[in-house]
Amino acid sequence: xxxxxxxxxxxxxxxxxxxxxxxxxxxxxxxxxxxxxxxxxxxxxxxxxxxxxxxxxxxxxxxxxxxxxxxxxxxxxxxxxxxxxxxxxxxxxxxxxxxxxxxxxxxxxxxxxxxxxxxxxxxxxxxxxxxxxxxxxxxxxxxxxxxxxxxxxxxxxxxxxxxxxxxxxxxxxxxxxxxxxxxxxxxxxxxxxxxxxxxxxxxxxxxxxxxxxxxxxxxxxxxxxxxxxxxxxxxxxxxxxxxxxxxxxxxxxxxxxxx
Amino acid sequence: xxxxxxxxxxxxxxxxxxxxxxxxxxxxxxxxxxxxxxxxxxxxxxxxxxxxxxxxxxxxxxxxxxxxxxxxxxxxxxxxxxxxxxxxxxxxxxxxxxxxxxxxxxxxxxxxxxxxxxxxxxxxxxxxxxxxxxxxxxxxxxxxxxxxxxxxxxxxxxxxxxxxxxxxxxxxxxxxxxxxxxxxxxxxxxxxxxxxxxxxxxxxxxxxxxxxxxxxxxxxxxxxxxxxxxxxxxxxxxxxxxxxxxxxxxxxxxxxxxxxxxxxxxxxxxxxxxxxxxxxxxxxxxxxxxxxxxxxxxxxxxxxxxxxxxxxxxxxxxxxxxxxxxxxxxxxxxxxxxxxxxxxxxxxxxxxxxxxxxxxxxxxxxxxxxxxxxxxxxxxxxxxxxxxxxxxxxxxxxxxxxxxxxxxxxxxxxxxxxxxxxxxxxxxxxxxxxxxxxxxxxxxxxxxxxxxxxxxxxxxxxxxxxxxxxxxxxxxxxxxxxxxxxxxxxxxxxxxxxxxxxxxxxxxxxxxxxxxxxxxxxxxxxxxxxxxxxxxxxxxxxxxxxxxxxxxxxxxxxxxxxxxxxxx
Numbered sequence: 001x002x003x004x005x006x007x008x009x010x011x012x013x014x015x016x017x018x019x020x021x022x023x024x025x026x027x028x029x030x031x032x033x034x035x036x037x038x039x040x041x042x043x044x045x046x047x048x049x050x051x052x053x054x055x056x057x058x059x060x061x062x063x064x065x066x067x068x069x070x071x072x073x074x075x076x077x078x079x080x081x082x083x084x085x086x087x088x089x090x091x092x093x094x095x096x097x098x099x100x101x102x103x104x105x106x107x108x109x110x111x112x113x114x115x116x117x118x119x120x121x122x123x124x125x126x127x128x129x130x131x132x133x134x135x136x137x138x139x140x141x142x143x144x145x146x147x148x149x150x151x152x153x154x155x156x157x158x159x160x161x162x163x164x165x166x167x168x169x170x171x172x173x174x175x176x177x178x179x180x181x182x183x184x185x186x187x188x189x190x191x192x193x194x195x196x197x198x199x200x201x202x203x204x205x206x207x208x209x210x211x212x213x214x215x216x217x218x219x220x221x222x223x224x225x226x227x228x229x230x231x232x233x234x235x236x237x238x239x240x241x242x243x244x245x246x247x248x249x250x251x252x253x254x255x256x257x258x259x
Numbered sequence: 260x261x262x263x264x265x266x267x268x269x270x271x272x273x274x275x276x277x278x279x280x281x282x283x284x285x286x287x288x289x290x291x292x293x294x295x296x297x298x299x300x301x302x303x304x305x306x307x308x309x310x311x312x313x314x315x316x317x318x319x320x321x322x323x324x325x326x327x328x329x330x331x332x333x334x335x336x337x338x339x340x341x342x343x344x345x346x347x348x349x350x351x352x353x354x355x356x357x358x359x360x361x362x363x364x365x366x367x368x369x370x371x372x373x374x375x376x377x378x379x380x381x382x383x384x385x386x387x388x389x390x391x392x393x394x395x396x397x398x399x400x401x402x403x404x405x406x407x408x409x410x411x412x413x414x415x416x417x418x419x420x421x422x423x424x425x426x427x428x429x430x431x432x433x434x435x436x437x438x439x440x441x442x443x444x445x446x447x448x449x450x451x452x453x454x455x456x457x458x459x460x461x462x463x464x465x466x467x468x469x470x471x472x473x474x475x476x477x478x479x480x481x482x483x484x485x486x487x488x489x490x491x492x493x494x495x496x497x498x499x500x501x502x503x504x505x506x507x508x509x510x511x512x513x514x515x516x517x518x519x520x521x522x523x524x525x526x527x528x529x530x531x532x533x534x535x536x537x538x539x540x541x542x543x544x545x546x547x548x549x550x551x552x553x554x555x556x557x558x559x560x561x562x563x564x565x566x567x568x569x570x571x572x573x574x575x576x577x578x579x580x581x582x583x584x585x586x587x588x589x590x591x592x593x594x595x596x597x598x599x600x601x602x603x604x605x606x607x608x609x610x611x612x613x614x615x616x617x618x619x620x621x622x623x624x625x626x627x628x629x630x631x632x633x634x635x636x637x638x639x640x641x642x643x644x645x646x647x648x649x650x651x652x653x654x655x656x657x658x659x660x661x662x663x664x665x666x667x668x669x670x671x672x673x674x675x676x677x678x679x680x681x682x683x684x685x686x687x688x689x690x691x692x693x694x695x696x697x698x699x700x701x702x703x704x705x706x707x708x709x710x711x712x713x714x715x716x717x718x719x720x721x722x723x724x725x726x727x728x729x730x731x732x733x734x735x736x737x738x739x740x741x742x743x744x745x746x747x748x749x750x751x752x753x754x755x756x757x758x759x760x761x762x763x764x765x766x767x768x769x770x771x772x773x774x775x776x777x778x779x780x781x782x783x784x785x786x787x788x789x790x791x792x793x794x795x796x797x798x799x800x801x802x803x804x805x806x807x808x809x810x811x812x813x814x815x816x817x818x819x820x821x822x823x824x825x826x827x
Contacts, residue, residue: 034616037616047589050589054565179608181609184612184613187613187615248687
């Protein structure tokens with residue numbers, strides 16, 4: 001056993017198996033984690049495999065030793081049974097893999113989707129032109145913040161909670177029926193990455209108002225400008241940031257001093 | 260009714276504006292011509308930089324090998340130069356015939372620069388002929404210096420030509436803000452159009468990129484010749500050439516991401532829509548592919564060095580460290596390649612609660628990626644350092660202290676990179692963007708000061724034996740091939756990203772693309788197009804290498820004595 005563990009071929013095989021166990025079984029068990037998508041498993045395993053191949057072949061002695069079992073299995077007469085079993089297993093694995101790839105299924109195929117479609121420089125909101133570039137939430141400068149947040153809370157619970165959920169995590173009652181799932185505002189990849197004007201634009205225009213640049217995109221989000229006032233949307237934007245604790249992305253100030 | 264009127268208006272606007280190319284369509288035709296022209300242009304701009312540096316080392320270091328290397332590449336340049344001009348002419352003809360209105364628009368702004376471009380191209384060609392054909396005539400003394408100056412002049416012409424062409428394409432991407440669809444091109448001042456947001460960032464990015472590309476192609480040529488070598492003498496020469504090519508490519512590659520970062524920042528500052536399309540929107544998938552490819556470059560470049568240590572006496576001292584460097588590189592590649600938005604089926608999406616993984620998603624953001632790439636750069640630099648020190652023993656009295664200071668610098672740089680990487684998760688985006696400057700600064704400072712100390716420590720160092728050039732296993736040469744292919748593919752990929760973010764505009768926000776090809780192509784289609792361009796280019800380069808071999812064979816006199824291995 002010890003001899004096997006010292007042999008580069010078996011070390012490489014063991015490393016590969018260990019990496020697979022960590023990626024597929026250990027990572028999902030970690031607190032707050034989830035299953036690792038197959039596409040990412042494939043990507044990680046390919047990277048680990050390349051790393052292992054580099055390790056076994058960057059030194060002549062190790063490389064020669066690594067090849068020994070492969071060489072023996074392929075040509076040694078005493079290993080005829082192993083050779084036959086190996087070739088059969090490889091053929092079977094390739095066949096199973098091919099079958100799994102071409103088998104018709106009922107699940108929707110994985111969708112390559114842009115999460116942040118590029119916003120236009122300006123939009124028309126109920127006939128009023130609003131320039132998005134350099135725009136901050138106007139409610140941060142006017143009125144009482146507690147009152148704005150109260151409006152935002154009311155708007156959120158009246159309109160958004162069925163999809164985006166009580167915890168703002170995209171796990172509302174309707175969420176399971178939607179694909180793609182509603183945005184999870186607690187995630188560091190949604191509103192935490194965006195300016196408030198971007199969030200305002202998405203709420204106001206929803207799925208139907210996505211620009212040509214925003215494709216490919218499927219969104220069930222309604223165009224809330226048909227139901228909410230401009231102030232209500234800005235209030236709910238404030239509420240989202242306040243509840244999640246994220247700070248909105250701010251605009252860079254150029255050398256000329258303009259945003 | 261309004262839609263019908265719009266359609267009629269669009270039809271009137273596009274009458275005579277476009278023609279279609281048979282079978283593959285006009286976009287694909289222009290894409291292939293432009294991309295292959297660009298690849299050859301990078302070759303003929305990168306290799307002269309390489310050649311002139313090699314010639315300088317030959318002159319001032321009094322090492323004839325470098326002179327031979329430089330000349331060998333200049334010979335390949337002659338053929339590559341014709342290919343560049345042919346593809347450039349093809350591109351021009353295709354643009355003029357398939358997109359006449361757009362082409363006329365560009366010419367009406369840039370006409371004077373086109374004339375200058377033509378004139379400089381003319382000067383460049385004849386400087387190249389003088390440089391190559393005068394090689395043996397101006398070989399000694401002051402004449403050799405004059406010959407070297409011709410090489411510098413060749414680079415000046417080449418760089419100027421590139422800067423001019425860059426102004427055209429950057430204008431298409433980031434035209435000055437005061438230019439609108441209503442602005443008559445006749446009223447646009449040429450300097451105003453040239454000095455647009457991304458002109459200088461692209462110039463610098465391409466200049467460095469060309470050096471990387473030139474080095475990689477030199478490496479691939481050397482590996483091809485190494486594998487085809489019949490004598491030890493030839494193997495030694497081409498092994499050494501491959502090392503020099505790889506060294507130059509990897510050295511320039513280390514600074515290339517910083518130039519790319521500047522370009523990306525300028526694109527964001529010009530227009531956030533362009534920036535978001537590029538980094539967060541549709542094009543963001545290209546960055547995941549790019550991360551893979553750059554990880555391949557880092558791994559292949561380091562692999563070549565580690566295998567190469569097998570032919571350096573004394574390198575065994577550093578062997579135990581390389582596996583840890585590999586661990587850093589593989590972990591870096593894993594982090595860098597982790598997508599923020601993952602490709603997942605509906606079951607996986609439901610389990611993750613969206614397309615962001617609740618745990619691994621943290622590796623998909625900028626803080627993690629900047630940290631990973633900076634640590635990979637540090638690891639690669641350390642590999643070079645170990646390679647460089649492999650066959651020497653420092654004799655300066657402060658050698659131990661110097662090594663400790665170097666180690667401390669690595670630790671401090673890595674700590675700074677990690678600190679700002681982790682802290683980036685707890686600050687708002689605008690602050691986080693600034694952190695990458697500190698990370699890059701720490702890595703660059705480490706590279707500069709550690710190199711300085713190393714050069715001073717190597718003074719009068721005792722040799723542990725000459726490098727046994729030529730004693731390199733063939734598999735190492737495939738790493739050089741991988742580098743060249745990956746660089747070429749990467750150029751095609753990122754060229755598509757840069758050009759594709761304009762989407763349905765010929766000139767962003769000014770002149771709209773009204774052809775049926777105005778939609779941004781799907782990634783699969785783009786991958787096929789890029790791969791086609793790479794295959795055509797590499798096939799042609801392979802042909803040029805073969806021609807280069809033919810020319811040499813006619814004058815090659817095989818040595819009758821077994822050649823000793825060339826020393827360090």
